[in-house]
Amino acid sequence: MVRKPPSSADVALIDAAAARGAVISATQLERWRRAGLLPDNRRHGAGQGRGSTSTAPAGIIDLVVWLSAHARPGRRPHHVALEAFGAGLPVPEATVRAAWRSTITDLGVGPAPVPESGTDRSEWIAETAERFADKHSRNIMLMPRRVRDIDTRITDLGLSWAPAGVAQYDRGTHQTDPFTSRDFVTLAMSAVLGGSSELNGANLAAFSRALSPEGAVSAVASMLEYPDGNPDLADINDGQGLSLLPTGDLRDDLDQIITEASPAHLYAAWHSVDAMHTWAVTLCDQVEAELDLLAAGRSQQDYPALLQWYHGIILGPHRLLLRQALQKTDTSPAARAGTAVMLLAMATGMSRLRVMMPDSQFELLPVLLPPFLEQLAAMIAADPPTSLRTAPADQPVRPAGR
Incomplete structure (x- = not known):
């Protein structure tokens, strides 16, 4: 040729x-x-009938x-x-x-069966999640050793995981079985394949408590275990078709997020992965330094890192992000992009909340969220994706494909 x-x-x-x-x-x-x-190179006419050229x-x-x-x-x-x-x-x-x-x-589980196939989707999700857990749960640790070691040091110093001002909001758990790494993998895969339809307050509460040190209070877990008439997870929406939690295959929701994200948002999410790792390592370093001071009997007026550690257990998503940042996992570009998509989804969820609950106290986000995630959320809030832009009252805001 x-x-x-x-x-x-x-x-x-x-x-x-x-x-x-x-x-x-x-x-x-x-x-x-x-x-x-x-x-491709850009083609344009060379002029005076001389054909075209490229640049x-x-x-x-x-x-x-x-x-x-x-x-x-x-x-x-x-x-x-x-x-x-x-x-x-x-x-x-x-x-x-x-x-x-x-x-x-690229999860290795394939697409969900179409309804006409006669296969029950919930049954397929359960079986697929179990197979996935069989394959991967042995390599999964609920919390990295460094986090557990810090929790142990805090306990050994006699610091309470149940501050009086917060303990009143936790009614205690009725769970008796330990939440294992296998439970985590099964729950995570079920959530990916089925969204909120495969989640319930009990298993989410068990997951939340499993990420926390033993004896730590969790108002969020308590709310999930004792909903007292609160709406089911699948019913959390703004009444106009804009749901906080996806009700189907999460991959569809993530595909929409990627489709609607601007290149600038994707770029920021990619680099948020590095920022997350830096934040996690720095926080651990600072908490360990403050624990060294306490162990040596050298008090100081403030312990900002320890306070952030407690805030993460009681209020925010810190523990999940610490877990993700400190796990020894796949470092390929695809794995990094997968983590970036998770951060992008969390940040987009903050913008979705702004649409659904515009009068909420979003000025508290810098306290509830680590700085890298708060910055990404603020960036998306300033330039939200199409499905989250405010629509006229008679035109409900609906994500594509919903």
Whole structure:
């Protein structure tokens, strides 16, 4: 097969890359374009009936040089696309979004059966979650050792996990069986595949208490165990079709979040993963330093890190985020994007709450949320996705596909 000679635009790219020490070929450029990693050259008329010519998109040389160093044979194009996007390079947007979507579909469980198949969906979810737990629960730890060690030090110093001002809001648990790593994996997969329809207050309360140290009070867990007529999880909505919790396959909801997120939001979510890890390590360092002071009998006026540790147990999602940040898990680009999608979903949920409950005290978010998540939530609130923008009173706001 006779190949066409490289276009003038590609020759210019090859020369510019060589000037920066990157040796590439026209064949490599073609391969990257076929993989969606490199945008096509822009064609335009040469003028005076001389046909057309092409030019490379502005700023593309940085991407070409980066690809020459990172797009090695055998690497998955989606992984390369995610890393290039995270580096701030102009990867084609369609490829970037496809790469993000692949992180929520590559669970190895397949799509849910269609209703016409005769398969009961709840039964399929339960069986799939059990199989997933069989395969993965042995490698899962409920809480990282560093967090458990800090909790033990706090207990050994005689500090109470049940402050008087908060203990009154926890009526105690009626759960007797321990919540295990297998329970966590089963619950998480059931929630992914079935949304709030597969959740109930009892198993969420057990999960919440399992993340906390023994003897810690949890007003949130108590509310879940003793709902006292509060609405079911699946009924939490604004009356206009805007639900706080998805009622079906969570992958559909996450797909919508990725579709509606701006490139800036995706980029911020990607880098929030690093910020989450830095926050978690720094918080542990600071709490351990304050515990050292207490153990040595050296008191000080304030213990801000310990206070944040307690706030995380009593109020916010800190424990779940600490768990995610400190787990020794897969560090591939796909795994990082999966964590970023989780953060993006949490931040988008904050914006959904702003629409559903506009008079709430959102000024308290900096206390309830770690700084990286509060900043991401504020960014999305300032430029919300289409499905969360305020609509006229006679036009209900409904997420796509609902």
